[in-house]
Amino acid sequence: MKSPLETIRWQGEASGTLTLIDQTLLPLEIKELDCHDVESVWEAIKQLRVRGAPAIGIAAAYGLVLGLQDVAMKDSAEFMARLDELHAFLASSRPTAVNLFWALDRMRRRATQLASQPSGKVIHLALLEEARAIHDEDRQLCRAIGKHGSPLIAAGSGILTHCNAGGLATAEYGTALSIMFTCQDEGKPIHVFVDETRPLLQGARLTAFELVQRGIRATLICDSMAAQVMREGKVQAVIVGADRITANGDTANKIGTYSVATLAKAHGIPFYVAAPTTTFDLTLETGEGIPIEQRSGTEITHGFGRQTAPAGVEVYNPAFDVTPAELITGIVTERGVISPVTRDNVVALVAPALAT
Numbered sequence: 001m002k003s004p005l006e007t008i009r010w011q012g013e014a015s016g017t018l019t020l021i022d023q024t025l026l027p028l029e030i031k032e033l034d035c036h037d038v039e040s041v042w043e044a045i046k047q048l049r050v051r052g053a054p055a056i057g058i059a060a061a062y063g064l065v066l067g068l069q070d071v072a073m074k075d076s077a078e079f080m081a082r083l084d085e086l087h088a089f090l091a092s093s094r095p096t097a098v099n100l101f102w103a104l105d106r107m108r109r110r111a112t113q114l115a116s117q118p119s120g121k122v123i124h125l126a127l128l129e130e131a132r133a134i135h136d137e138d139r140q141l142c143r144a145i146g147k148h149g150s151p152l153i154a155a156g157s158g159i160l161t162h163c164n165a166g167g168l169a170t171a172e173y174g175t176a177l178s179i180m181f182t183c184q185d186e187g188k189p190i191h192v193f194v195d196e197t198r199p200l201l202q203g204a205r206l207t208a209f210e211l212v213q214r215g216i217r218a219t220l221i222c223d224s225m226a227a228q229v230m231r232e233g234k235v236q237a238v239i240v241g242a243d244r245i246t247a248n249g250d251t252a253n254k255i256g257t258y259s260v261a262t263l264a265k266a267h268g269i270p271f272y273v274a275a276p277t278t279t280f281d282l283t284l285e286t287g288e289g290i291p292i293e294q295r296s297g298t299e300i301t302h303g304f305g306r307q308t309a310p311a312g313v314e315v316y317n318p319a320f321d322v323t324p325a326e327l328i329t330g331i332v333t334e335r336g337v338i339s340p341v342t343r344d345n346v347v348a349l350v351a352p353a354l355a356t
């Protein structure tokens with residue numbers, strides 16, 4: 001493995017393999033998973049072996065390429081029909097992060113542009129290039145988010161984050177964590193408070209792992225401790241990622257984010273969302289339209305192999321919540337910071353990016 005944080009890697013040419021870090025094994029094991037077919041990519045997304053909004057978009061784009069490998073290359077009509085089936089299949093893996101749908105739609109647009117080609121092989125190669133472009137562009141978006149976000153953070157700040165919006169959730173470097181890594185690159189000391197992020201512990205297992213790896217001061221807390229840590233004056237800013245942001249700025253992110261935003265408001269602490277424009281869904285006016293993924297209750301009753309609740313108890317396990325725009329101080333994108341978070345400001349910054 002070239003780097004322990006090479007979240008997603010394509011090996012080979014058009015007939016290749018998608019290699020992912022299996023994030024369910026972190027932080028104890030850094031193990032790669034080779035996907036040779038679209039079914040294994042779907043399973044990896046569903047089971048959160050690859051997770052985080054931009055990362056699942058990239059994985060799905062490569063998943064389409066894998067799924068098209070065996071299609072008769074001579075018949076472009078058959079090729080396009082199969083592409084539609086695969087698009088629907090991959091889109092059924094997880095409902096909330098819009099990057100998944102954005103990436104799949106972009107792949108289909110590219111194929112449609114080439115649909116008059118006599119051979120599916122030409123389209124297949126072009127789709128691999130498109131998936132690689134989505135992957136490479138995400139690297140650049142993440143770096144730019146870090147550059148725009150770092151000036152918002154004063155040296156010596158305590159920063160609270162929730163879930164994992166780091167290199168593991170993106171091509172590399174992350175969104176929320178990109179801001180922290182940029183502070184570090186600039187020699188600005190920070191101290192990150194990491195919510196463990198129940199029930200699947202993306203904060204404890206993944207964010208703490210990334211911060212420790214990079215030598216950034218990190219303190220792990222249970223989600224329920226955030227209010228106390230804020231009251232003690234240890235937090236000067238909150239920065240989180242996003243799975244889908246609507247036209248008015250409402251933001252879906254990992255369950256518990258809304259609680260953190262409410263606490264930040266109560267303590268007068270700025271609350272920032274860091275996300276590329278590929279995470280915006282301008283077809284939805286408000287967060288009420290965002291589909292919230294419901295996951296198995298066993299993630300709560302049998303977390304990490306041990307039963308911690310009585311058999312027969314009812315469980316509710318939404319994987320995401322929506323933070324209303326009015327609780328968000330600013331949204332840091334690769335094109336700059338949206339603040340205040342109003343519909344006009346969101347659309348002015350994001351619409352031109354999504355039109356390209």
Ligand code: MRU
Pocket residue numbers: 048051052053054097162163164165166169170174175176202240241242243253254255319
């Ligand atoms: O269920 P997950 O682990 O995929 O949830 C991920 C998050 O909520 C992240 O904060 C979000 O996708 C942003 S990743 C840059």
